[in-house]
Amino acid sequence: MKFLVKIFKKPLHFLMILGLFGFGFINQDNNTYISNDYNDYYKIFIESELKKLEQQIDILNTVVIDLESSQNSIKEVQEQCLNTRKAFKRIEGVLTYYFPEHINAYINGAPLDHVSPLSTSADFENGNYYLGSIENYKNSLPLDMLEAGHYSGEEFSILAPVGLQRIDELLFSEEAFNSKSELLKLTAKLKVSFEILQKTLILRKYYFNFEIIELSRLDLIRILSRGITGFDTPGSLNGIEEASASLYGLEEILKPLIHASSIHKVSLEKTFKDTQKFLKRHQDFDTLDRLVFIKSYLNPLYKELLLLQQELEIPTSAEKYNETPSWNALSDNIFADDFLNPYYYSQLKKKEDSPELRQLGERLFFDKNLSKNNTISCATCHDPNRAYSDGEKTSKSIVVGTRLSRNSPTLINSVFSDRYFYDLRAFDLEDQAEHVIDNHLEFNTSIIEVVKKLNIDKAYQNQFKDIYNSESINRYQFSSALASYIISLRSFNSDFDKYIRGESTILSSSAKRGFNLFMGKANCATCHFAPTFSGLVPPLFQENESEVLGVLQSPGSYTVDSDSGRIKNGLSKDNQHIFNKSFKTTTVRNAALTAPYFHNGAYTTLEEVLEFYNLGGAQGVGLTYEVPNQTLGSAPLNLAEEEIQDIIAFITSLNDIPKGSSN
Known part of the structure; x- marks a missing residue:
């Protein structure tokens, strides 16, 4: 109620009509009915944009069917590809917020061969599970909602790239003239994959304010990191126009919240307008001043949306669901030192960490006695004086006269990973440490032996006891201390x-x-x-x-x-x-x-x-x-x-x- 009373005092561009306690709103710009919590507005806007994207995908499929081996015909399909992609960009923030896996796998993933997101178990292929085949199963729900755990076995196939990025790459290459067959398959697949999302979203009953704010701010990150870099447009390099389309979609879906603000409304509207003007003046991919664009437009917009969220007392999803997210929704700059949450990437959680644990982890990091022959420590390969690398071609081994097979990377900000080592064999910091401890060319011991050493060291016993209040040291405590120190080696203050x-x-x-x-x-x-x-x-x-x-x-x-x-x-x-x-x-x-x-x-x-x-x-x-x-x-x-x-x-x-x- 406090939130609603606060909103009703604002000079909105909405008229009050029948709704909760007799109130609701009409958007005077497009006469769209908006309920007090804006859910109806969100639904109408999203469904409208979904319909527009559906139409553009249908047209793309049609022009590909009519494709001829002529320059004019290719140009027509290329132009429709750009129109389809811009329609996608207007709603991409919504789609990827709710269905990121499906979008990446089937709608707008990188144009590279990739491992199937679903197992290809023979039992499943033969129709012994649920809907009878993997294809039927995949087409029933977005990938994010499928119960992949029902698959047996560990057989995975390699899939050719699909989706808008592959279509863009192919159409704007020399292969376009001879690619009608592949383009037909790609656009047909795109229609099916999008239809799954469209049906699912139309059935959705509620869109919450915190979701709309978060998906909008995440989309700004996407524009910065994947849009204006050309990642999403490998063939056309049309990322600047697409960034403009994304910003248009964000401003439209945010209208109820922007109009609810008495503090940030004018500033937000001006920033959106100025950002669009900047992009309109700078259309060339190679000459776009991305530094100015980010520093003077995207980052301020990112911060202003946070201030809007705070003014309207809209919680974050992390606060609502008591989660530890990778991205910090309370960060005020995309290059802020608190932009990412290091505890998402570790078994150690923030409430368990402390300066004392970090100091203990630092001691362990430099302790050569933890290795089998007491000759190397973590710092041997990760020297603070060399930015936590070692300056060597390949790193020193515990075995005299031998080297490890790979170079030692920096540990600064290394916590921000979902997998570790050059070959991605470890899945968290604790797992990474055990790989080093077990390796016969590195520590050449085991976590069990390391813990034994710690338990007979009086100084370590006292230090661990002060933190954990336990009589003996266990592997979790050891791993947590080491992880705490690695987590502290982060910085975004260059x-x-x-x-x-x-x-x-x-x-x-x-x-x-x-x-x-x-x-x-x-x-x-x-x-x-x-x-x-x-x-x-x-x-x-x-x-x-x-x-x-x-x-x-x-x-x-x-x-x-x-x-x-x-x-x-x-x-x-x-x-x-x-x-x-x-x-x-x-x-x-x-x-x-x-x-x-x-x-x-x-x-x-x-x-x-x-x-x-x-x-x-x-x-x-x-x-x-x-x-x-x-x-x-x-x-x-x-x-x-x-x-x-x-x-x-x-x-x-x-x-x-x-x-x-x-x-």
């Missing part, structure tokens, strides 16, 4: 972060140009997603990507590195040919401090790394046979030397070692 948040005016012109290249022409941000600049996929930040780059044994050589990567990580679902030589996309934050580079440590400078990308990886230098599944684009980037130096200047501006974390 020169770049301070500049883009408006806390500093200092950032070199070269670094500014480098950021725009990184986020645009150079394609870096399509794998190293902002703001983590890693493979943690926005806007939900719940999944890590790995990529097949075709890293060479040494710069300029014509021999591909022999490491098989993810395919050999011991997980059956990853034992697929598409993951051969696939490695986790690590962060470029602090990369200027953590040479050498790549999993094999074969590249000693950032110049060598960027030249590798500039040439298009292994395929770009003619090694397509050796790396047929390369996910890195093979076309040369045509970056000039000055542009490469600008990108390095930007990467250097991301240097930021947490203070007080060295031993």
Whole structure:
């Protein structure tokens, strides 16, 4: 009631009519009825946009059917593809908020071969489960709502890419003239996959204010990290127009909440208007000043929506459901140091953490006595003085005269991952630590032996007892202490972060140009997603990507590195040919401090790394046979030397070692 009384005092552009206690609202712009909690408005708007998208998908399918091998015919289909994608963008925030898995798998996922999200158990294929076949089962509900646990076995197939990104990529390539058959299959599949979402959303009874606010702010993150970078438009590079479409959809669905505000209404309307004006003035993909766009428009809009939420006393979903989310809905800047929640990625929860536990974890991190022969610690490979890497091509082994097979990445911000190691074999910080402890070339011991050592050390006994009030130390306590310290090694306070948040005016012109290249022409941000600049996929930040780059044994050589990567990580679902030589996309934050580079440590400078990308990886230098599944684009980037130096200047501006974390 407090919320409603507060709203009724506002100078709304809505007229009160019959509703709760005799009140409701009419939107004078389009005469749409809006109930006191705006649910009716949300439903009408969403269903209207769904209908428009359905129509655009139908038209796309029709023009593909009529496609002829002529330039004019191709242009017609390309134009309809752009119209369909813009219709999708107007409602994408809603669709991906409620059905992120389905959207990624069938509507707008990356145009790459991928593992089926559902098992291909023979029993299921033979019709022994429920609806008779996987295809029928998939077409009954969105992927997010299917009970995948009913599948037996661990058989997974490799699927060709489907959805809008693949259609965009294909239509705007030289293959378009000879691709009518594939395009027909893609558009037909798109119709079926979208229809599932449409039917499900039409049946939905309620849309809540907190959902609308959150999906809108998440969509701003999506625009920043996937829209204006070209990730979503691999063929057309039409991300600027699509960003405008997304913003239009957000402003429309937010109208009731914006009009309910007496404090932020005018400012929000102006910011939306100014943002659209900026995009209209800057239509060229390569020259768009993304730094200005983010700093002066997207980030302020992101913050203003938070202030609107707070003014209207709308809770977050985390508060309503008592959840630990990956994204912090109370963050006021997409580059804020509290933008992500580190405790989402660990078994350790915030209420269990403390400065005392972190100090204990730090002691464990530097303790060589935890290894079998008392010669190495975590800090051996993750030295604070080297930004928590070790400066070696490949890391030191516990066995004298031998090395580990891979380079040691930084631990700063490493907590922000859903999977760990270059081959993604570990699923949380605690699991990652046990892999190191068990490895015969690393600690060469076991968690059981480590805990035994701790339990006979009087100092450790007292320190653990002060925290846990228990007489003996267990593996959970040990893992939690170590995780607490790793969690503390995070920072988003580099020169770049301070500049883009408006806390500093200092950032070199070269670094500014480098950021725009990184986020645009150079394609870096399509794998190293902002703001983590890693493979943690926005806007939900719940999944890590790995990529097949075709890293060479040494710069300029014509021999591909022999490491098989993810395919050999011991997980059956990853034992697929598409993951051969696939490695986790690590962060470029602090990369200027953590040479050498790549999993094999074969590249000693950032110049060598960027030249590798500039040439298009292994395929770009003619090694397509050796790396047929390369996910890195093979076309040369045509970056000039000055542009490469600008990108390095930007990467250097991301240097930021947490203070007080060295031993």
